[in-house]
Amino acid sequence: MEYREFGKTGIKISSIGMGTYYDPAFIISRKLHMKGINRTNVEALKSGLDHGITLIDTAELYGTEEVVREAVKDRERDSVFIATKAFSNHLSSYKIRKACLRSLKNLGTDYIDLYQIHFPSHFIPVKETLTEMEKLVDEGKIRYIGISNFNLARTEDAVSKMKKYEIASTQMRYNIYDRELENNGLLEYCKKNKIAMLAYYPLAHGKLAKSVNGESPIGKIADNHKGSKPVHVALNWLLSKGDNIFPIPRASNPEHVIENSKYDSFKLKEDEIIALDSIMNGTRK
Numbered sequence: 001m002e003y004r005e006f007g008k009t010g011i012k013i014s015s016i017g018m019g020t021y022y023d024p025a026f027i028i029s030r031k032l033h034m035k036g037i038n039r040t041n042v043e044a045l046k047s048g049l050d051h052g053i054t055l056i057d058t059a060e061l062y063g064t065e066e067v068v069r070e071a072v073k074d075r076e077r078d079s080v081f082i083a084t085k086a087f088s089n090h091l092s093s094y095k096i097r098k099a100c101l102r103s104l105k106n107l108g109t110d111y112i113d114l115y116q117i118h119f120p121s122h123f124i125p126v127k128e129t130l131t132e133m134e135k136l137v138d139e140g141k142i143r144y145i146g147i148s149n150f151n152l153a154r155t156e157d158a159v160s161k162m163k164k165y166e167i168a169s170t171q172m173r174y175n176i177y178d179r180e181l182e183n184n185g186l187l188e189y190c191k192k193n194k195i196a197m198l199a200y201y202p203l204a205h206g207k208l209a210k211s212v213n214g215e216s217p218i219g220k221i222a223d224n225h226k227g228s229k230p231v232h233v234a235l236n237w238l239l240s241k242g243d244n245i246f247p248i249p250r251a252s253n254p255e256h257v258i259e260n261s262k263y264d265s266f267k268l269k270e271d272e273i274i275a276l277d278s279i280m281n282g283t284r285k
């Protein structure tokens with residue numbers, strides 16, 4: 001497992017993380033208290049931790065903070081880097097504090113490593129949210145502040161509103177098929193300013209995981225590296241795009257998580273990266 005520095009924080013975490021967004025039906029059933037904690041989901045996270053993954057991403061919206069709590073409860077707290085998010089209807093100073101306290105309770109922890117604004121608000125000035133988040137850092141309830149789904153202009157604005165701390169990370173859609181970040185300046189900006197980039201949908205919401213060895217450009221490149229699979233190529237490709245990038249594939253199946261944790265048994269060669277880069281301009285398989 002490769003460990004890389006998380007933004008400017010000076011701490012190192014695993015270069016891939018584990019995502020815990022399952023599906024809208026899961027969210028609704030959790031909200032209606034119809035669903036308990038799924039042991040397979042907990043086992044998936046535990047397997048990832050056992051195989052060296054230290055980053056777990058959740059959100060108040062996902063209804064999976066309790067799943068994370070179950071997975072980490074018997075571990076040293078500082079062996080896991082827990083990232084959660086406040087939803088866009090909880091961004092006033094009063095509501096984000098309440099949301100943070102609720103997430104702490106759900107997670108069964110005294111502090112959140114990374115507290116992220118899930119989506120920007122059209123109603124609450126970002127300065128109000130960030131000022132309260134800085135107070136939460138001062139109080140030791142959160143360690144680092146992150147954003148998610150902020151375009152370049154909003155990211156620059158958020159960075160400029162910080163008074164005591166810095167924006168440690170952002171979280172955006174990024175995979176071989178979806179490379180908007182490369183064209184809109186956000187990737188470059190984050191690299192230049194050492195803002196960590198959590199890449200969500202790293203497997204194109206599962207599409208890339210369905211690629212087969214030997215077929216499609218990704219499957220053919222996987223065949224160049226003994227024992228590797230298209231998912232490994234997809235993760236390696238993302239990691240080759242900057243040392244600030246942290247793909248967070250979904251972790252709900254222990255076997256898949258263990259498989260994903262072996263992404264680093266090889267490194268893509270330059271010509272393979274170029275071939276993968278061209279997929280977007282040509283075949284989408």
Ligand SMILES: NC(=O)c1ccc[n+]([C@@H]2O[C@H](COP(=O)([O-])OP(=O)(O)OC[C@H]3O[C@@H](n4cnc5c(N)ncnc54)[C@H](OP(=O)(O)O)[C@@H]3O)[C@@H](O)[C@H]2O)c1
Pocket residue numbers: 018019020021022057058118148149171172199200201202203204205206207209210231248249250251252253255256257259260
């Ligand atoms: N910030 C945001 O707004 C935002 C939005 C969406 C998602 N996210 C975060 O990003 C994470 C990842 O997004 P995602 O789950 O939608 O997409 P993803 O990770 O690109 O794809 C997930 C799909 O790939 C499958 N998969 C994973 N590893 C596999 C393997 N080794 N072999 C075969 N299939 C495999 C999963 O199935 P199994 O589950 O069966 O393994 C699932 O169907 C989320 O969990 C969440 O934490 C953030």
